[in-house]
Amino acid sequence: MANTCIFCGTKLPRFGQEKLLCGNVFQSVCGQCRKALWDLSQEERGQRALDTGRAADPEQIEAFLRESREAAQREREAVLTDKVCLRCGKPMLRYGRKLIQLGSEGLFGPVTRDGIFSDWLEVDILRCEGCGKAEFFIPGPSEPPQPQKEEEQVTCPVCGARHSPLIGCPSCAVRLAQSGQRLRSSGEDTPQRETPRKPPWEK
Ligand SMILES: [Zn+2]
Ligand SMILES: [Zn+2]
Ligand SMILES: [Zn+2]
Incomplete structure (x- = not known):
C-alpha cells in the first residue's frame, strides 16, 4: 500500500520513493504531488492527507492537527480584547x-x-x-x-550612578561609609582627612 502516492494513487517506484511530511507524519507521495503540496502548511498537508483516506498513521495526524488547533486557540485567547x-x-x-x-x-x-x-x-x-x-x-x-x-531617574553628579530623585545616591552612601571605616581602622595619628564631597542633596 505504501507503493502508491496517497494523494493521486500513482504507482511509486520500489526504490527512491519520495516522502513528504504531512501533519508531522511522513507519507509516500509521487514527485508531482510532492511539488504541488510543498508550499502548504503542515496543518493543510495533514488535513489533505487525512481526506484521502489513504494516509499512514492517521491517528497521529489527527493528534497533530488537534494540538495545533489548540495552540492557535491559546494564541488567540492571549491577544483577545473585550473590544469589537x-x-x-x-x-x-x-x-x-x-x-x-x-x-x-x-x-x-x-x-x-x-x-x-x-x-x-x-x-x-x-x-x-x-x-x-x-x-x-x-x-x-x-x-x-x-x-x-526609568526616565524619571537622575544621574548623581558625584559618581554618575542613576537613582531615584526621591532618595540620596545609594552608591555614594556606600562609598562614604566604606571610607569612614578605612579611616577608623588605619590607626594613624594624623589621618589624612579626605574631605568628602558633599552630595548635591545635602544643602
Ligand atoms: Zn501523487
Ligand atoms: Zn471587522
Ligand atoms: Zn553618587
Whole structure:
C-alpha cells in the first residue's frame, strides 16, 4: 500500500520513493504531488492527507492537527480584547505596541505626551479578526509603569550612578561609609582627612 502516492494513487517506484511530511507524519507521495503540496502548511498537508483516506498513521495526524488547533486557540485567547470591530462586530485582537513616526506634520497632527512635543507616537494596534480593520489606541500615562520610572531617574553628579530623585545616591552612601571605616581602622595619628564631597542633596 505504501507503493502508491496517497494523494493521486500513482504507482511509486520500489526504490527512491519520495516522502513528504504531512501533519508531522511522513507519507509516500509521487514527485508531482510532492511539488504541488510543498508550499502548504503542515496543518493543510495533514488535513489533505487525512481526506484521502489513504494516509499512514492517521491517528497521529489527527493528534497533530488537534494540538495545533489548540495552540492557535491559546494564541488567540492571549491577544483577545473585550473590544469589537466597529465595522463588522467581530472581536478585536491585540496586534502589538508600535512606535509610529509622525514627522513634522504627523498622521495625527503634532502630538504632545507629558507636555513634550514628540515626533514619535506609541500606539497599541488592535486588528479585527473578521475584516482586518485596525484601530490605534494611545496607551495611558499609567502604563507602562516601568519605562517611565526609568526616565524619571537622575544621574548623581558625584559618581554618575542613576537613582531615584526621591532618595540620596545609594552608591555614594556606600562609598562614604566604606571610607569612614578605612579611616577608623588605619590607626594613624594624623589621618589624612579626605574631605568628602558633599552630595548635591545635602544643602
Ligand atoms: Zn501523487
Ligand atoms: Zn471587522
Ligand atoms: Zn553618587
